Amino acid sequence: MKKLPMIALGLAGVLTIGLTGCGLGSGPSGNEDSSPTDGQVKGEITFSTLQLKPTFTDYIEGVIADFEKANPETTVKWIDIPFQGAQEKISTDAQAGTLPDVINLNPNFAQPLEVQGAFVNLDEAVPELREKYVAGAWDAFQVPGEDGSFGFPWYLSSEVTMYNASMFEAAGLDPAAPPTTYAELFDDARTLAESGASAGFTGMHPALENRFITDLGRMGVPLMNDAGTEWTFNTPVAESYVAELAELYQTGVFPSDSLTQDHAKETEAYQAGQIALFPSGANFLSIIEENAPDIAETTDVGPQITSEGGPTNVSVMGLLVPKSSKNKATALAFAEFMTNAEKQLAFSKIVTIFPSVTEALDDPYFMDDSDGSVESKARRIAAEQLTDAQNIVPVQFDDRIKAIVIGKVQLAMNGDLTPAEALDQAVEESNAITGK
Amino acid sequence: MKPQYKWLPWLFLAPALVVALTFTISPFLNTIVLSFTNSTTLGGGSFNGVDNYIALANSPQFWISTRNTVLYVIVVVPLLMVLPLLLAVLVERNIPGIGFFRSVFYSPVVASMVVVGLIWTWLLSSDGAVNGLLQSLRVIQEPLPFLTDTTLLLLSCMMVTVWKGLGYYMVIYLAALGNVPKELHEAAQVDGAGGARRFWSITMPGVRPTMLLVGLLGSIAAMKVFAEIFVISNGTAGPGGQARSLVYTIREVGLGLSGEIGYASAMSLALFLLTIGFSILYLRSQRTDQMR
Numbered sequence: 209m210k211k212l213p214m215i216a217l218g219l220a221g222v223l224t225i226g227l228t229g230c231g232l233g234s235g236p237s238g239n240e241d242s243s244p245t246d247g248q249v250k251g252e253i254t255f256s257t258l259q260l261k262p263t264f265t266d267y268i269e270g271v272i273a274d275f276e277k278a279n280p281e282t283t284v285k286w287i288d289i290p291f292q293g294a295q296e297k298i299s300t301d302a303q304a305g306t307l308p309d310v311i312n313l314n315p316n317f318a319q320p321l322e323v324q325g326a327f328v329n330l331d332e333a334v335p336e337l338r339e340k341y342v343a344g345a346w347d348a349f350q351v352p353g354e355d356g357s358f359g360f361p362w363y364l365s366s367e368v369t370m371y372n373a374s375m376f377e378a379a380g381l382d383p384a385a386p387p388t389t390y391a392e393l394f395d396d397a398r399t400l401a402e403s404g405a406s407a408g409f410t411g412m413h414p415a416l417e418n419r420f421i422t423d424l425g426r427m428g429v430p431l432m433n434d435a436g437t438e439w440t441f442n443t444p445v446a447e448s449y450v451a452e453l454a455e456l457y458q459t460g461v462f463p464s465d466s467l468t469q470d471h472a473k474e475t476e477a478y479q480a481g482q483i484a485l486f487p488s489g490a491n492f493l494s495i496i497e498e499n500a501p502d503i504a505e506t507t508d509v510g511p512q513i514t515s516e517g518g519p520t521n522v523s524v525m526g527l528l529v530p531k532s533s534k535n536k537a538t539a540l541a542f543a544e545f546m547t548n549a550e551k552q553l554a555f556s557k558i559v560t561i562f563p564s565v566t567e568a569l570d571d572p573y574f575m576d577d578s579d580g581s582v583e584s585k586a587r588r589i590a591a592e593q594l595t596d597a598q599n600i601v602p603v604q605f606d607d608r609i610k611a612i613v614i615g616k617v618q619l620a621m622n623g624d625l626t627p628a629e630a631l632d633q634a635v636e637e638s639n640a641i642t643g644k
Numbered sequence: 645m646k647p648q649y650k651w652l653p654w655l656f657l658a659p660a661l662v663v664a665l666t667f668t669i670s671p672f673l674n675t676i677v678l679s680f681t682n683s684t685t686l687g688g689g690s691f692n693g694v695d696n697y698i699a700l701a702n703s704p705q706f707w708i709s710t711r712n713t714v715l716y717v718i719v720v721v722p723l724l725m726v727l728p729l730l731l732a733v734l735v736e737r738n739i740p741g742i743g744f745f746r747s748v749f750y751s752p753v754v755a756s757m758v759v760v761g762l763i764w765t766w767l768l769s770s771d772g773a774v775n776g777l778l779q780s781l782r783v784i785q786e787p788l789p790f791l792t793d794t795t796l797l798l799l800s801c802m803m804v805t806v807w808k809g810l811g812y813y814m815v816i817y818l819a820a821l822g823n824v825p826k827e828l829h830e831a832a833q834v835d836g837a838g839g840a841r842r843f844w845s846i847t848m849p850g851v852r853p854t855m856l857l858v859g860l861l862g863s864i865a866a867m868k869v870f871a872e873i874f875v876i877s878n879g880t881a882g883p884g885g886q887a888r889s890l891v892y893t894i895r896e897v898g899l900g901l902s903g904e905i906g907y908a909s910a911m912s913l914a915l916f917l918l919t920i921g922f923s924i925l926y927l928r929s930q931r932t933d934q935m936r
Contacts, residue, residue: 295900299685320901324686464770467792468880606902611885618883622792 245333247537250281253309255542258525260312261288267558275545282538295607302326307530309539310546312362314525315348319603321530322351322358328529328536329356337544345564348524348599352436359526360543361564363555365489366522366590366597367422369393369510370496372409372503375484379403386510390427393485393513394452394461400484401461411461412485413478414453414621416614418471419487423449425600426518432602439609439638442631450620450627457621467618479503487513489523490560490586509586512593522597524564560587562594569594604642612637679910685903696910706911708886709893710918716802716889717866717922723806724862725855728813733847735814736821746818750811757808761875764804765791768876791877794886801872801887808872809865813858817851824850856930860923867919870895890915 260268272284287308289297295317301307302321321327330349331338338346341361349359373383379400387393397411404410414420421441425431429446432439456462463469463477471488478486479500486492490509497504512520527543529536545551552563553571560583563569574591577584605613613634620630654661679696683689700706735746752760767773768790775787790796828846837845848855870891873881881888888896890911898908 296685299901299903303685303687317901320686324688464787464789465791467883468878470878473878607900608896608902611880611896615880615884618880619886622883624884 243534243536245328245536245540247535249279249538249541251535251538252283252285253533253535253538253542254285254287255310255312255546256287256289256308257312258289258294258314259291264555264558267555271546271551274551275542278545279538279541282542284542302530305532307532309529309533309535310543311528311530312525313359313528314523315359315599315603316601316606318349318359318526318528319351320606322349322354322603326530326532327358328531328533328540329358330360331356333529333536334540334544340566341547341564342522342566342569342594342597344522344596344598345524345526348603349526349528351603352432359528360547362525362527362547363552363561364522364524364564364594364597365491365561366520366593367487367512368490368586368589369513370478370486370488370493370507370586371510372478372481372484372506373508374506375400375404375409378407379484383508386508387485387513388511390423390449390513390515393487394456397456397461397485398459401459404484405460409482409484410463411456411483412487413466413469413474413483414457414462415466415469415471415474416617417610418474420614420617421605421610422521422600426513426521427515428518431600432604436602436604437643439635439642442628442635446631447627450617450630453617454621454623454627458623467621490583490590493560493583493586504582507582509582509589511589519600520593520597521600522594524599560590562591608641609638612641675909675912678906679913681906682904683906683909685899685901685905689906692906696907699907700910700914705885705888705893706890706914709888709890710914712798712888713867713869713890713915713918715798716805716869717863719799719802720805720866721859721862724809724813724866725859727806728810728858729817729847729851729855731810731814732817732821733843736818746814749814752808753811755808757871758875760804760808761872764800765876765878768800792883794882794884797877797882797887798873801869801876804872804876805866805869809862813862816854816858820851820854821847856927859926859930863922863926864919867915867922890918 255272257268268286272286275284276282298307298311298313298317298321302324307326318327337360338357342364345361345364346357348361350357369386369388371386376383376396380403381396381399387396393412399411400409401411421431424441424446427445427449429443429449430440457467463482466473466477474483474486475488475492475495477483479496481500481503493504493507493509496507514520527546529539529543533539547564549563549565549568552565553568553573555561556563556568557573562574569591573587575588577588616625616630616634616637619625620627625633680691680693681689682692682695731749735742735749769775770787770789770791774790775784778784779787788796790800824847828850829842832842832846868891869889873887873889873892877887881892885892885896894908894911894915897904897911
């Protein structure tokens with residue numbers, strides 16, 4: 209019987225030694241180039257998208273069918289990943305070396321993998337394509353400190369300012385003159401809140417997680433140093449912006465529960481007629497139309513809020529090809545096909561998004577608002593903004609940094625910290641993580 | 645008499661052992677190993693000694709999480725030990741229709757935490773039912789910031805945990821109450837003891853071992869609190885994340901494409917030690933009580 213404890217001890221030892229290596233290694237598997245980028249376009253590839261099913265199933269399947277027809281020896285297997293849990297799935301796939309051959313990511317999702325060298329450098333593999341795309345969008349898939357760009361820009365969205373024209377009228381504001389600068393935005397929001405106090409609506413929602421860092425960028429605040437290694441947004445301009453946010457929150461211009469709410473709650477509040485101003489992507493017009501037709505009827509749009517000399521923002525989705533792909537030539541060909549002018553233009557006609565190739569963006573469709581609809585107006589305004597737009601949010605602004613920064617701003621807004629303290633602490637704590 | 649096959653018991657135990665080794669023991673040992681590395685969710689990493697533990701000791705977020713978790717246990721566990729017992733005494737009687745009330749009290753247990761959390765978020769919002777009721781009763785003038793004040797948010801989450809756990813522990817107490825001899829109650833009644841006296845002197849001692857079990861289960865559950873805080877605070881743990889629990893912080897640190905698995909593992913181990921420490925302290929205090 210004395211043998212048993214010895215056996216158990218031995219097993220535990222072996223197990224522990226075996227486990228010692230678990231979770232350790234050299235990073236994502238299969239980063240070494242496993243197939244040529246200029247090989248033959250044939251064979252099977254997998255293509256993953258972020259939450260496009262079922263709304264855009266017909267469009268995606270149509271493009272896949274066209275690609276397979278144009279390249280008869282190819283098969284594309286499409287999988288769609290919901291946003292919720294996407295990061296976990298991607299990190300598991302990256303560790304196991306089973307990332308799809310073409311993967312749809314935004315720059316912030318892509319960055320941790322780009323840093324580890326997981327994707328094909330398009331500036332080397334297909335350098336001739338760069339000039340076809342909007343420059344700001346192509347550059348969105350660059351990594352600070354690394355050469356090259358790693359993603360085909362796919363669809364773009366650009367913020368416009370949606371507003372409830374009836375509430376503007378009720379507040380004595382000109383419904384044909386939406387705010388265009390931060391000063392005008394907050395002045396209008398104050399007037400609207402005052403007018404709406406008895407009618408049950410207020411000015412606007414801060415949606416900090418969605419807008420705060422972009423707002424700083426649009427105000428010309430330097431968010432990071434040139435090397436992308438340190439956060440630098442604790443400037444006097446940022447300080448006065450946080451002070452203004454605090455004043456707006458404490459005086460009821462923002463809804464009282466909005467401090468910890470996100471963009472989804474802001475959308476709900478606008479659709480419920482609880483706020484009058486809604487700066488967001490033009491694609492939200494169709495969502496408002498679907499969920500709140502009464503509000504959609506009185507909704508008008510203005511340009512993206514900017515500050516003098518500050519840039520406008522563009523959000524980018526991209527397609528990336530992992531180095532671990534066993535069929536890179538086909539994957540690259542498919543990503544190029546999916547993002548070509550014809551296909552992107554067709555996609556833009558289904559929903560208010562914008563193509564990332566200049567040829568498609570120059571199409572008269574984007575400038576034609578002669579039908580007088582709000583959608584057409586929003587499309588024209590957003591398209592005009594895109595030419596000089598940048599992806600303002602640094603790729604290093606991941607969920608953890610976001611939680612720290614927004615948390616400190618929340619504390620400043622409810623008076624627990626001064627704006628200067630909040631920004632200094634946010635920069636210090638963010639640098640502790642980014643600098644690791 | 646010698647057993648014919650010494651390995652036979654191991655054969656019967658094998659399925660359970662394999663499951664336990666694969667899904668409990670091996671991840672646990674792996675967590676211990678990883679806590680001494682700088683591993684990330686994307687793999688990689690190397691041993692870094694006790695760096696993660698030093699970082700933990702210097703992290704304000706870790707201490708806020710620990711403080712909130714301990715507070716959670718201190719507030720929630722006594723309530724979960726007492727309220728379900730009172731409820732069980734109430735529904736134990738055989739009155740017509742009592743089965744309906746038993747089911748109603750148990751229903752929050754089977755409801756999804758996400759759904760429950762969303763309902764309570766709606767109830768506790770500034771323009772929600774709770775503030776509406778308090779204002780119409782003129783208890784308050786302005787709505788209470790249940791969702792945006794750290795203390796009120798934590799208290800709200802604690803209340804939801806208690807409300808959701810009542811039915812589960814009530815069922816455990818119902819089983820225990822069935823084992824308290826009826827004769828004792830009858831004898832005490834003959835001797836002139838009232839309801840409160842009988843509850844204190846007969847029911848309470850009769851269900852004491854069950855109270856011990858409920859206390860232990862309740863503290864382990866309270867140590868692991870996450871869903872209530874996450875859902876009710878809209879995924880933020882309140883302004884500045886000040887209402888965070890240890891599990892909330894472990895998730896925040898360890899998930900996502902830039903998750904630090906090594907650091908999160910060290911925090912998980914700290915939670916494990918805290919839970920074990922609490923349980924030992926609790927069991928010891930109960931044993932000392934019984935010896936008196």
